[in-house]
Amino acid sequence: MKLEFWFEFGSTYSYPSAMRIEELVTQSGVSLVWKPFLLGPIFKSQGWSDSPFNLYPAKGNYMWRDLERICRNRELEFRKPTVFPRNGLLAARVACRFSEQDWIAEFVRNVFCANFQLDKDISNRNVVKSCLPLSVEESESILSESETEHSKALLRNNSNMAVELGIFGAPSFIVGNELFWGDDRLEQAIEWSKQ
């Protein structure tokens, strides 16, 4: 069965999921589908002009501590970004347009590392380019291709589809008709995909 991984590059809890999902899913013999989308439009439709972690400080304070504990437990490096949430628009367009390429998993992990380990500005074109595990020449054409109207429409389509599927946060996992939300539901989603 297929497992769809719906993620957003600015999302904190998407980071620990992105770092382990390929290995976990491969071990389970399940096929993984990369589904980048944008949370901003979803938050806006709920009346939020910012991440709920910024709008509700108690929730935000908890999230940063919780994420720190999760990463420590998994021996995963983590540095709190100085800007949150970062704008992952260009990186998401690349991931969306090239979601079936064999370098996609590595690219996704590199972008999350740039944001949550190296505190880099992932909205910057050169930072996104440096996350592509390809030669400079190929990287340039991949970025250009990701900025076409067609590629922009692909990402908008993913974000609209997310809403239609009942997605309201990231990471989310979809297996058949079942939605699982949050890094702590990844194992359960994989179990479901084996049924």
Added chain:
Amino acid sequence: MKLEFWFEFGSTYSYPSAMRIEELVTQSGVSLVWKPFLLGPIFKSQGWSDSPFNLYPAKGNYMWRDLERICRNRELEFRKPTVFPRNGLLAARVACRFSEQDWIAEFVRNVFCANFQLDKDISNRNVVKSCLPLSVEESESILSESETEHSKALLRNNSNMAVELGIFGAPSFIVGNELFWGDDRLEQAIEWSKQ
């Protein structure tokens, strides 16, 4: 070490935690402190006039399905209440005033079963009384004692303390200075309390 269980009788995810916490904590040799509180004032301070699960339908739809899956996995009976959230004020006053009695765990479980298995109105005095694992005569005096100004102040104090501790939802678990939020963090909180 002590583990504080902060719960609210109307809260959906508090239900599966309440049903298993005594057994899990006892097995671990950790001492359990029952901390009933009210979510209503916390939600109000965030500008919400209702449960976020009602205000944000996508979140609410997900929660009901997630809870159903959790209960099925644990072979825990569950029926979606016809009223949500139910008013657990009186039950919380009882649990707060008598939190150190040896019948507290059973009373708490009975109230959660009334709400999430039997679909009973837990704001009703007779329903609360029927949840007390005591003789009718004792039950009546316990209810009266829970309705005094002193008992009301005790619960208000718990709810104020919850905010000061950074609590923003239920269930929450506090071990030393660490806050853990959500039924899915109970095992982690117990591990922490063993350190």
